[in-house]
Amino acid sequence: MDSIQKSKIELVNTEKLCFDPQNPRLAGYPREDISSQDQILKTLWEIMDVKEIVMSIAASGFFQWEPLMVAVEEGEFLVIEGNRRLAAVKLIVEPNLAKRLKISIPEVPETVKKGLEKLPVVTVSRMQSWRFLGFKHVNGPARWDSYAKSKYIAEVHINYGIPLDDIGKQIGDTHKTVQKLFRGYRVLEQAEEEKVYSREQRFNKRFHFSHLYTGLQYEGFTDFLGLSPLEAEEKNPVPETHYEKLKEIMVWLFGDRENQIESIIKSQNPDLRNLDAVLKNREAAASLRSGTDLDEAFELTRPKSQIFDEELIVAKKALTKASSIRAISYDGSREVLTIAFEILGIAESLYDEMERRYKASQGKETTSKPRELPD
Secondary structure (H helix, E strand, O other), rough: HHHOOOOOOOEEEEHHHHHHHOHHOOOOHHHHHHHHHHHHHHHHHHHHHHHHHHHHHHHOOOOOOOOEEEEOOEEEHHHEEEEHHHHHHHHHHHHHHHHHHHOOOOOHHHHHHHOEEEEEEEEOHHHHHHHHHHHHOOOEEEEEEOOHHHHHHHHHHHHHOOOOHHHHHHHHOOOHHHHHHHHHHHHHHHHHOOOOHHHHHHHOOOOOOHHHHHHHHOOHHHHHHHOOOOOHHHOOOOHHHHHHHHHHHHHHHEEEOOOOEOOOOHHHHHHHHHHHHOOOOOHHHHHHOOOOOHHHHHHHOOOHHHHHHHHHHHHHHHHHHHOOOOHOOOOOHHHHHHHHHHHHHHHHHHHHHHHHHHHHOOOOOOOOOOOOOOO
């Protein structure tokens, strides 16, 4: 970080500055959304609140003491830190660009526009900048999403040969988050490299990598996939013998657009923990595999006594509610009376069986009296 702090701030023509296609923020989006400079700008506008930055610049100008970070690669000035700010500026100074992309921006004073023809930058290499970007975006104040973090960590680890422990220390990680993110990334990459699953298959447009990253921290997931220990930091954490199960996990987590299969994860809490429980239970996993929904499969993992108690409580609540409005709701219908009689029969049968078991445990006997529906 010292080398960055000592770097000289220079002014560069805005038109020369380019968005970075390797921007980790964009890593989880479809390739067609980041296939060109225009597409990158449009994606940044749609998903990353660039409009707020446009409004800020319109009111206060561009903060000259907060330069963009640029890497010069193959003759291009690639902005590796500050892409959202660059997007805002380009839309302000290039009205035809905003029109072409069908983006409407607020009015910006001409005096402000004039000051945006050149922007302050510091030129660094990606190797020089990884500590700063990691601290700021992985464990710091402007955090990326989990996939962006994992991809960045993997690139630093693999491309620069930095041990994961060292990456963690540099960014202030005290919970092995770096190792967990790296393992999640490698499981995904392994699935794609072995043609087990591709993220392009996912059912939803947005890629919810956090489903995988979070799930892999649960025992059910790690055992189901036969994962190597977190500390091993292996490039291929899933053994070849478990590739079919890896495919199942990926489809359950992300769906399969081609086969019209939606993800079974509607909300991480409680769905991921419920899936974890299912993966630990052979009968429940087989049920999920056969096509039952997650809630039904999860029921198979729960103790029958717990389900019994909960269902009794639910039934009591429903009957209590019905009882509270009976005077104004029941119209004398025999059909509805028959329903009540059937409920009574089920309740009596249930109670008789429970009473019999209870008294048997106490060494006592019990009898039951049948009821009849009135004529």
